[in-house]
Amino acid sequence: MRDIVQSGDETVWDLCILGAGIAGLNALYAACEHLPPTARVLLIDRKASCGGMWCATYPHVRLHQPHPMFTVGNIPWAWSKRPEYLATGDEVAAHLAHCLDQIRDKVAVTELYGQNCIAIEEIATDGGARARLSLEAVDGGASRVVDARRLIDARGLDIPELEPLPLSSDRVVSTTPQALDMAGDAPVYVIGGGKTGMDTAHALITRNPRRPVTMLTGMGTVFASRDFTLPTGLPRYWRGKLVLPTFRELAMRFDGTNADEVFAHFRDTYTLCPTGTGEQFLFGILSERESRTIARGVKAFVGDYLVDVCDGRGGPELVLRSGAKxxxxxxxxxxxxxxxxxxxxxxxxxxxxxxRTILTITSRAATHFLSSVAGYFLPHLFLTDQLRQTPLYLLDIDALRRIDRKLMHITTVTHTFLNTLVLMNALPFCVLDGCGLDLDRWFPMHRRLAALIDVKLNQRRYCDHARRVLDRVQADHGILCGPIPG
Structure with missing residues (x-):
């Protein structure tokens, strides 16, 4: 822990960044391009160190994508492992700490950890508008107020730690992936069919093949095929399809009303599913080998949702949403x-x-489906006062999820495609090229250039179509899905 702010410090910070995960660190990296070395910058997080969700994730987690495309700015990993290696949670946390070390060489960063943000407001002063944060120590210590000339709220998804499910029966063990005993022999019921559930099932199956594993997967989740999306070795020169043209294809198929049809095309063309069926996609990635291992090793997949575990006459019973036991x-x-x-x-x-003192990176008003990417690009516009003049669209992804998950996915793809084209026009090439999170960097330059030439030549047509579609989604569903308010 470095340079901790003392209680009662009345300094007005040049920039405050709330959140020290992947989004916040990318925002800090981008801000360094626009701040003088003497600027005073405050980095705040509720955890005890930087790293966000990677500080407390489950031990068997691994990155979805090859590790070079998960970074801060374009800071390389400090090792020589093969590019396709999927880093573990501890390795990711260590890399993010390394990235913060690199940023400290550019600007003076003061870190304040263990703080919950209670309130954020913009206040008027004789020197102009300022951002004010009210903070409360996680451990119950003193509260404090922080003022800054600019604030970037980069908590992103602010993913909470999983807790054991509260169950009526005391004859079963309720736990989380973080606390799961992999060496035991009791039957395991994995509740959830997303990436966390698949990671957990895969770890159980590969480490203890004889242990019975059942998965409750609800409506089912599909995953992008890593073998197709991110092929390794020489096949990168001809196999797979880049993200930009994939998003373009889906966006141009979508008319605002046919999300089910476009989702079905996406599912049949680009994804795989260990359970055999899937009705939602949350941007997760699996390899064909991982999918086969899970499909063959799981004892049973149950397409239902857990309500409780109760004690029946013959012993404990899963109570499911369908009414089955x-x-x-x-x-x-x-x-x-x-x-x-x-x-x-x-x-x-x-x-x-x-x-214009506070920028919020949130899924309630998203500019990209990844908060990490938004965390990198938006500060460049925010700190140069260009945000309001940039024709980005905002999208309330949370509200869309509650309406229709397929609609959420296809709308989010269309929205991200539009904003990617807008950013390509609004930002210098050096800024665009400095985003190491771009999965298309996995492919050789000639394939990336072909995708960029296509969108440059057809940009107006693509943008006009995407805006019409997003305007229709907003009109039909009454959610935020439109330009930044003037």
Missing amino acids: MPIAPGSVIVNCTGYVLRAARPDQPFLSPG
Whole structure:
């Protein structure tokens, strides 16, 4: 822990960044391009160190994508492992700490950890508008107020830690992926069919093949095929399809009303699913080998949702949303792998405050489906006062999820495609090229150039179509899906 702010410090910071995960660190990296070395910058997080969700994730987690495309700015990983290596959670956390070390060489960063943000407001002063944060120590210590000339709220998805499910029966063990005993022999019921559930099932199957594993997967989740999306070795020169043309294809098929049809095309063309069926996609990636291992190793997939575990006449029973009940053995382990992305209630905070001192990166007013990418690009526009003049569209992804998950996916793809083209016009090439999060960097230059030439030549047609579609989604569903308010 470095340079901790003392209670009662009345310094007005040049920039405050709230959130020290992948989004916040990318915002800090981008801000360094626009701040003098003497600027005073404050980095705040509720955890005890930088790293966001990677500080407390489950031990068997691995990156979805090759590790070079998960970074801060374009800071390389400090090792020589093969590019296709999928880094572990501890390795990701260490890399993010390394990235912060690199940023400290550019600007003076003061870190304040263990703080919950209670309130954010814009205040008027004789020197102009300022951002004010009210903070409260996580450990119950003193509260404090922080003032800054600019604030970037980069908490992003602010993913909470999973908790054991509260169950009525005390004859089963309720736990989380973080606390799961991999060496045990009791039957395991993995609750959730997303990436966390698949990671957990895969770890159980590969480490203890004889242990019975059942998955409750609800409507089912499909995953982008890593073998197709991110082929390794020489096949990168001809196999697979880049993200930009994939998003273009889906966006141009979408008319605002045919999300089911476009989703079905996407599912049949680009994805795989260990359960055999899937009705939602949350931008997760699996390899064909991982999918086969899970499909063959899981004892049963149950396409339903867990309501509770109760004690019946013959022992504990899973109580399902459909009304069905499933008897299970006493001592069975129930692992909470339920989806936590987009589930936390987030306040409807303005994307940009009236006095232009506060930028909020949030799924309630998203500019990209990845908060990390938004965290990199938006500060370049925010700190040069160009945001209001840039024709980006904002999207309330949380509200869309509650309406229709297929509509959420296809609309989010269309929205991200539009904003990518807008950013390509609004930002210098050096800024665009400095985003190491771009998955298309995995492919050789000639394939990337072909995709860029296509969108440059057809940009007006693509943008006009995407705007018409997004305007229709907003009109039909009454959610935020339109330009940044003037």
